[in-house]
Amino acid sequence: MYFFVSNLSFVNLYYTTSTIPQMLVNLRGPEKTISHRGCVAQLYIFLALGSTECVLLAIMAFDHYAAICKPLHYSVIMNERRCVHMAAGPWVSGLINSLVQSTLTLVAPRCGHRVIDHFFCEIPALLKLVCIDTHVNEIELNVVGALILLVPLALILGTYVIIAQAVMKIRSAESPWKAFNTCASRQLMVFLFYFTAISIYVQPSSNYSHDRGKITSLFYGIVKPTLNPFIYTLRNKDVKSALRRALTKEFWVKLR
Incomplete structure (x- = not known):
């Protein structure tokens, strides 16, 4: 579990770092600009890490399945x-x-168009600047987006249906509630992440709304990664205990 969580933490760290610093600079200063190289780097990094997280969450769901449904064979x-x-x-x-x-x-040629109606460089917003027919780009975006988003989401849904069935068979009154409590908050954030990303990447570019796109992108690009540490780690007793010891030690060191 911690191995996959560490991968998720790395993804979220650089996922947000690729967009938030530049976005804060633009929100603060009068000149809201980004260099062409910076936009290219931001696009490649943001999309690569976002796509990685989509598939990684499905892998983590399988890990939960193995831990709950096959506990005796988990290490194998x-x-x-x-x-x-x-x-x-x-x-x-x-x-x-x-x-x-x-x-x-x-x-794709932009014909001099340089104003991006977005907080950062993202494919749907950049396609709005293209001055030729983007039908091929839209088809490619929808097909690949469906593979990266819909397939992992379907696997996650199927996995947690099996987990729910296994948990309901547990006779103890406390164990099912503990299992559901552990999975519920994680799955809420997972589904919100997928559904918001699907609303951006699995639709025709002609239906893309700038205002809705910007707000939705902020959610899955900033809000969701920010909440991940609290959901995946701070609910764990071992992590909370280690954090408490670290804070207590730091507190006493400062007092000296």
């Missing part, structure tokens, strides 16, 4: 080598997706 099913291979899949798919989609978007 999720051995170290398999975990490394499973974690490599989201990274590779994310990099490939970003390379394909970002490149197709950037090579």
Whole structure:
């Protein structure tokens, strides 16, 4: 569990770092600009890490399934080598997706259009600047978006249906509630992440709304990664205990 959570933490850290600093600079200063190289780097990094998270969340759902439904075989099913291979899949798919989609978007001519009606460089907003027919780009965006978003979401839904069925068979009155309590908050954020991303990337570009797109992007690009540490770690007793000891130690060191 901690291996996949560490991967998710790394993704969220650089996922938000690729957009938030530049966005804060633009919100503060009178000149709301970004260099062409900065926009290109932001697009590639943001899309690569966002795509990685989409697949990684499905891998984490399988890890939850193995832990709850196959507890006695968990160490065999999720051995170290398999975990490394499973974690490599989201990274590779994310990099490939970003390379394909970002490149197709950037090579399209913009005919001098340079004003992006968005907080950061994102494919739907950049496609609005293109001065040629974007039908091919829209088809590619929807197809790849469906693979990256809808397939993992379907796997997560199916996995947690199986988990729910297994939990309901537990005779103890406390165990089902503890399992549901652990999974509920995580799945709420997972579904909100997928549904907001789907509303942006799995739709025709002609139906893209600037205002809705900006607000939705802020949610899955900033709000959701910010809440992940609280949901995935601070609800864990071991992490809370370690944090309490660290804060107490730091407090006493300062007093001296």
